Ligand SMILES: NC(=O)C1=CN([C@@H]2O[C@H](COP(=O)(O)OP(=O)(O)OC[C@H]3O[C@@H](n4cnc5c(N)ncnc54)[C@H](OP(=O)(O)O)[C@@H]3O)[C@@H](O)[C@H]2O)C=CC1
């Protein structure tokens with residue numbers, strides 16, 4: 513018998529995961545989706561050939577439920593789902609901040625819960641998904657979560673105590689790189705290049721640097737030193753980055769993201 517997987521609250525992350533699972537060979541007939549708005553449900557059916565169902569129907573019929581609503585909407589969704597999810601079903605949360613204990617307190621006793629923090633490169637099968645077990649999740653449940661999220665990129669198991677830090681690093685991580693590209697493209701314009709050329713130069717440099725970071729086996733410091741010629745151009749740029757406290761700003765930025773993830777756990781909405 514086929515295993516049914518439901519994605520509940522299929523927005524940006526839910527759809528990225530869904531599309532990756534289909535690319536990886538999951539049959540659309542085994543995938544259920546839920547959405548808050550009927551037009552969104554129809555959009556998902558048209559794009560992916562999956563069946564939109566109600567949250568209650570998904571709770572009753574899916575073997576694995578993946579909850580991808582915003583952290584602020586999770587309590588309401590769980591209130592609706594909890595009476596209908598049998599305790600032998602796997603519940604996976606994709607939400608920032610919310611601990612597995614939040615789910616365990618609201619679901620039938622013994623329900624296995626796995627917490628996953630993925631990121632938007634799931635859209636191109638280059639996600640980084642960080643996976644932690646709740647107190648009733650077994651090795652088999654973790655392996656199942658890895659199989660699902662492995663469809664859209666890499667997975668890594670961490671203790672749940674590290675999830676907020678991972679959210680700051682890889683969950684939000686792509687945004688920092690997009691921000692850097694945007695800022696560097698602006699710099700290109702200041703230096704007199706047309707926007708499209710500046711964009712292409714920066715994006716290809718980012719791709720080249722990312723592949724080197726992944727494949728060369730070299731430390732990032734060594735890779736940067738290799739670009740930085742004595743009395744050359746790069747060291748002048750690095751001096752300005754240091755003068756403007758960019759390293760300290762990045763450390764503070766990620767600390768702030770980690771802190772916000774912790775706040776979301778405590779139910780703080782704004
Ligand atoms: N965006 C990112 O980069 C990442 C996000 N996450 C996490 O993923 C989760 C989703 O984020 P994201 O995809 O960006 O957000 P989206 O707002 O795009 O997706 C959430 C979806 O849930 C729907 N929804 C809300 N309540 C219900 C409900 N009761 N029943 C059915 N559907 C519902 C929303 O409907 P409507 O369209 O009507 O609002 C929306 O489509 C968050 O918890 C976030 O922390 C994790 C990693 C990265």
Ligand SMILES: O=C(O)[C@@H]1CCC=N1
Pocket residue numbers: 608679683684
């Ligand atoms: O900004 C957010 O809260 C979500 C979680 C990680 C990335 N985006």
